[in-house]
Amino acid sequence: xxxxxxxxxxxxxxAAKIASGYKQPTKPDSLExxxxxxxxxxxxxxxxxxxxxxxxxxxxxxxxxxxxxxxEIYAMAKDIEQNDRITFSDALNKAF
Numbered sequence: 001x002x003x004x005x006x007x008x009x010x011x012x013x014x015a016a017k018i019a020s021g022y023k024q025p026t027k028p029d030s031l032e033x034x035x036x037x038x039x040x041x042x043x044x045x046x047x048x049x050x051x052x053x054x055x056x057x058x059x060x061x062x063x064x065x066x067x068x069x070x071x072e073i074y075a076m077a078k079d080i081e082q083n084d085r086i087t088f089s090d091a092l093n094k095a096f
Contacts, residue, residue, distance in 0.1 A: 015040035
């Protein structure tokens with residue numbers, strides 16, 4: 001097993017432990033931490049939903065629609081990569 005795989009698993013485990021402490025966050029700063037932890041744990045669909053919650057808490061969806069779009073596209077691409085079993089590059093193209 002390579003060092004990068006071990007590191008990824010360790011980070012995912014640590015993030016999962018931290019994320020378990022976030023119970024129904026509603027404030028923008030807590031929602032931001034939550035979706036980032038969800039990405040680290042591999043819960044990509046959930047992170048996209050949390051980004052939407054963040055936008056609603058931060059401001060009207062119309063005004064905050066591009067906030068954290070980079071994380072949203074990344075999470076969508078990782079979810080596609082896992083579910084469709086394609087390369088990340090191809091998944092990123094599909095996410096756009």
